[in-house]
Amino acid sequence: MTRNDLAPPAEAGREAIQNAVDTTLILRLASAVEQLTAVQNASDLELRCFTPEEAARILGKTENWVVENIQARRIPFTYVGKSPRLTAEHIRWIRAQGEVLPHKYAKPIAA
Incomplete structure (x- = not known):
């Protein structure tokens, strides 16, 4: 068994990068939604x-x-x-x- 056998294929590396990008985008989207909700909640408290x-x-x-x-x-x-x-x-x-x-x-x- 060689090192090349243990290394993940190049395609798996691309998938890992894509998953990391997807995770980052999801976190940014969740943060934006939380900020919008906080603004709406502030105006809701007045009513x-x-x-x-x-x-x-x-x-x-x-x-x-x-x-x-x-x-x-x-x-x-x-x-x-x-x-x-x-x-x-x-x-x-x-x-x-x-x-x-x-x-x-x-x-x-x-x-």
């Missing part, structure tokens, strides 16, 4: 309505906190049918209302 449970998870609160504040009408919400839902804009509003800015007469931070 999506979140349940109190989902909104609580985003806000870092309990579902009970969200439901109580909806019932007391302290936070914005909308009804979809008979179920209260929060949009992305509502959640941003809730976060902005909790923001505390420094007082203009506060002691400056030492440099």
Whole structure:
């Protein structure tokens, strides 16, 4: 048995190269599809309505906190049918209302 007997035929080398090219193209295509999906998902979030449970998870609160504040009408919400839902804009509003800015007469931070 010689080295030439152990080496794959030249045609097998071409197939391996073609398979590598195919794999590269598939990976590039998959990456492009994932990027398009990410852009579409970002725009879908603006249209999506979140349940109190989902909104609580985003806000870092309990579902009970969200439901109580909806019932007391302290936070914005909308009804979809008979179920209260929060949009992305509502959640941003809730976060902005909790923001505390420094007082203009506060002691400056030492440099």
